[in-house]
Amino acid sequence: MSLHLSAFGKLSEAERNLIETVLKKRVRVLPARYDVVREGDESRVVHVVLDGWAQRYKQLADGRRQILTFFVAGDLCDPNVFVPRTMDHSISTITPVRLAEIPKPDFREMIQASPNIAQALWWISLVTVAIQREWTTSIGQRTAYERIAHLFCEMFVRLRTVGLTQGAACDFPLTQSDIAEATGLTQVHVNRTIQEMRRDGLVELRHRQLVLPDLDRLMSVALFSASYLHLDHIDKPMLA
Amino acid sequence: MSLHLSAFGKLSEAERNLIETVLKKRVRVLPARYDVVREGDESRVVHVVLDGWAQRYKQLADGRRQILTFFVAGDLCDPNVFVPRTMDHSISTITPVRLAEIPKPDFREMIQASPNIAQALWWISLVTVAIQREWTTSIGQRTAYERIAHLFCEMFVRLRTVGLTQGAACDFPLTQSDIAEATGLTQVHVNRTIQEMRRDGLVELRHRQLVLPDLDRLMSVALFSASYLHLDHIDKPMLA
């Protein structure tokens, strides 16, 4: 398993082991569509997804919902360890999830024990904002078609870096409603747009499996450039 | 002058002075509409806006532009000190700007000298992502009217915390095109929407002056809740 924190290029074997140990300390298994943290909660632990998909979202007073990012294996959900605060968003599972919970003191200790791990944490924060900025750009500037294509590209590339793709395929448990809430579109329009992408031979998506037969072409219609993921700081992806 | 870094609630007088000293070391004065950093550049220094307005933006391959945030006095533009990286976005001024440039080594030294300042830096990162998330939500879920209203609320509240409002008024140097690029709308539609807000008595905007005669009502139509700005960690706003 590749974990984002330990995927950071500069870590030693010992540091990786330390991380693994801390991760194993407290693991929960959660059902699908289950709230992990809700807006307004105090954040006490740091969550790391070990397996499955989760999401960060925000809800307006009248119920409208915006998904802000998806989490997959290895993702640290709340890198915010040093400033006490109430959550300004919610986190919930999409599929069943195996989730590591690290009490903040343990996490801080680990950080203080190793400057490299501290740097890895900064790197994660960096990528987190960068992704959020890309999503803002996507929703603000890209068309429906491009937005969905972009989402597919991002998730595919991220899954690939953690070894969760098989050739041009990967598990993709999002419903069309999830995609709608992530892209700021309606579920109906997402449906029609995906059909169009199918007709164009860019996407196969059914039974929670996504196949991207021509990733390069998809990236180009999505105006996708992976640079915002800052993969240059990551260790080589595991060979599956 | 209130600076975000030194606005963090827990700092001592000595720490504040340290920050002020570092800030004064290298100050540049830039004209309006001037690029400070461009996408693809290496980031070498940390920028802090001392005076004036600036913006962070991203440009798609075909030229479409999305403004990602606005910077006002006190804002740290690139809190990313510990991970070397190339910029995935650009920063430019809107008005003439007085800008502090802190070489990364100096900045790191300051951080290492004081855990409180380090914490302040984490807090800034936290608020930066939180704002970005709110913008994603805004563009994804709010109507044109609500988006613009929300932007007004956010900027007004942020300006107020740094003492840059006078009663219900503040300087507001954004053109309607700027607002359009920030909200993912066209300039024409922004114009019409602002006219509507004027008719509704919620906004007066002319000659780069913004007046919000009924902030509470504006906040409520914008579904604005200041919690994402995490002002609870900030020192009391200066009394003007």
Next chain:
DNA sequence: CGAAGGATTGATTAGTCTCAACGCAAGTGG
């Protein structure tokens, strides 16, 4: 006084939403 950037207006169109219904597959309880 002229130029330039910004704001405003009008007419038209495109993209996306809304509402509503229907289909299909998988799971559940009797």
Next chain:
DNA sequence: CCACTTGCGTTGAGACTAATCAATCCTTCG
């Protein structure tokens, strides 16, 4: 093992928000 439910995907018709294109009007400033 079948009837029912439930969640998700698909389709259609029509409405509406916001985009586009193109002028025109201000205002500021050299």
